[in-house]
Amino acid sequence: MASSMFFTHCHYYSSPSSFACRLHRQVGPTPLRFFSPAPSRVSPVAAMATESSAKVIDGKSVAKQVRDEITAEVSRMREATGVVPGLAVILVGDRKDSATYVRNKKKACESVGINSLEANLPEDSTEEEVLNYISGYNNDPSVHGILVQLPLPSHMNEQNVLNAVRIEKDVDGFHPLNIGRLAMRGRDPLFVPCTPKGCIELLHRYSVTIKGKRAVVIGRSNIVGMPAALLLQREDATVSIVHSRTSNPEEITRQADIIISAVGQPNMVRGSWIKPGAVIIDVGINPVEDPNSPRGYKLVGDVCFEEAVKVASAVTPVPGGVGPMTIAMLLQNTLISAKRVHSFE
Ligand SMILES: NC(=O)C1=CN([C@@H]2O[C@H](COP(=O)(O)OP(=O)(O)OC[C@H]3O[C@@H](n4cnc5c(N)ncnc54)[C@H](OP(=O)(O)O)[C@@H]3O)[C@@H](O)[C@H]2O)C=CC1
Numbered sequence: 553m554a555s556s557m558f559f560t561h562c563h564y565y566s567s568p569s570s571f572a573c574r575l576h577r578q579v580g581p582t583p584l585r586f587f588s589p590a591p592s593r594v595s596p597v598a599a600m601a602t603e604s605s606a607k608v609i610d611g612k613s614v615a616k617q618v619r620d621e622i623t624a625e626v627s628r629m630r631e632a633t634g635v636v637p638g639l640a641v642i643l644v645g646d647r648k649d650s651a652t653y654v655r656n657k658k659k660a661c662e663s664v665g666i667n668s669l670e671a672n673l674p675e676d677s678t679e680e681e682v683l684n685y686i687s688g689y690n691n692d693p694s695v696h697g698i699l700v701q702l703p704l705p706s707h708m709n710e711q712n713v714l715n716a717v718r719i720e721k722d723v724d725g726f727h728p729l730n731i732g733r734l735a736m737r738g739r740d741p742l743f744v745p746c747t748p749k750g751c752i753e754l755l756h757r758y759s760v761t762i763k764g765k766r767a768v769v770i771g772r773s774n775i776v777g778m779p780a781a782l783l784l785q786r787e788d789a790t791v792s793i794v795h796s797r798t799s800n801p802e803e804i805t806r807q808a809d810i811i812i813s814a815v816g817q818p819n820m821v822r823g824s825w826i827k828p829g830a831v832i833i834d835v836g837i838n839p840v841e842d843p844n845s846p847r848g849y850k851l852v853g854d855v856c857f858e859e860a861v862k863v864a865s866a867v868t869p870v871p872g873g874v875g876p877m878t879i880a881m882l883l884q885n886t887l888i889s890a891k892r893v894h895s896f897e
């Protein structure tokens with residue numbers, strides 16, 4: 553996860569009209585706010601883009617719609633079975649950004665009627681202590697989902713910790729068995745990772761055809777890029793993956809009908825990288841210095857939004873794009889888990 557302080561120049565492309573995308577100072581981990589309700593209707597994207605015509609994909613509004621659907625299902629389940637879905641979140645250490653994410657997840661749970669439990673462990677906890685918490689939640693029937701907030705402190709082995717979560721409660725979808733099943737034809741994971749799932753959900757809800765299209769995923773992390781590429785492939789797209797060792801990423805990206813970018817580099821994807829009419833899902837959340845903002849920074853994506861809207865047919869903003877969908881998908885996975893274990897349809 554990109555988080556340290558550094559300058560980012562765009563080396564690939566520049567034009568006088570795109571100064572906004574040329575230079576940013578990226579700042580350290582930032583807190584998250586949670587959003588207030590937004591209108592819930594969305595319509596299909598235009599087939600072709602003209603100058604400045606891209607549709608802005610409203611993740612905040614779609615996430616609200618998804619949360620409303622979950623609220624209704626949670627109460628239907630509670631009334632029929634008496635069971636309330638429960639999510640346990642384990643936070644180790646005191647990273648400010650992680651604490652804010654966890655607080656937002658908790659608020660989101662409350663907003664849909666899901667029970668939330670939280671374990672806050674100190675930075676210097678041992679791996680064994682974390683494993684003990686996981687084991688407790690694994691055996692607790694009121695807990696249907698377990699999320700270990702990442703990143704973990706560096707003295708812990710992330711693989712050991714993630715492997716310890718029972719796959720039936722792995723609502724993040726990070727367990728190797730879930731990822732393995734996601735990668736295999738004819739197999740299904742119990743849970744799909746929340747951020748990539750949120751990206752696909754946005755494409756579906758905006759009636760973007762994926763089948764037969766060329767998709768490029770920029771980034772190949774275990775939590776976003778790689779599962780996003782697997783999901784697009786499962787949806788019958790033809791997928792290329794661009795990473796830090798890719799030569800000529802611009803040329804490859806320009807072939808895409810659908811771009812999912814999960815890199816952590818502010819404004820890396822410029823207008824010249826985008827095929828006219830492409831649909832862009834920008835996962836990147838990059839804090840950059842902004843003297844005009846009261847906080848002293850603002851969040852930008854991996855994609856230069858000002859340029860992208862002129863070329864693409866649809867694009868997600870940052871903030872208000874994928875971020876809110878990630879949390880909505882976490883709630884959805886927790887509901888799916890509770891329904892599955894109680895055979896409630
Ligand atoms: N909206 C949301 O809900 C979420 C947003 N995020 C955001 O998404 C971004 C990515 O997160 P995450 O996947 O965890 O990050 P990682 O740092 O784990 O992975 C970044 C990926 O980008 C690739 N990359 C880095 N630099 C370049 C470059 N110059 N050109 C091409 N590829 C490059 C890396 O390649 P290589 O593999 O070769 O090193 C790596 O695969 C971050 O901004 C993060 O904050 C993350 C999670 C959820």
Ligand SMILES: Nc1nc(=O)c2c([nH]1)NC[C@@H]1CN(c3ccc(C(=O)N[C@@H](CCC(=O)O)C(=O)O)cc3)C=[N+]21
Pocket residue numbers: 583584585586653699700701702703724746747837851870871872873874875876878879
């Ligand atoms: N086990 C685990 N699972 C995760 O899913 C996970 C994680 N660890 N570690 C950190 C990343 C990051 N992540 C985000 C979730 C929501 C927003 C989000 O809601 N963003 C708002 C920003 C709002 C603001 O701060 O202004 C938006 O984009 O609109 C962002 C990022 C989940 N992650």
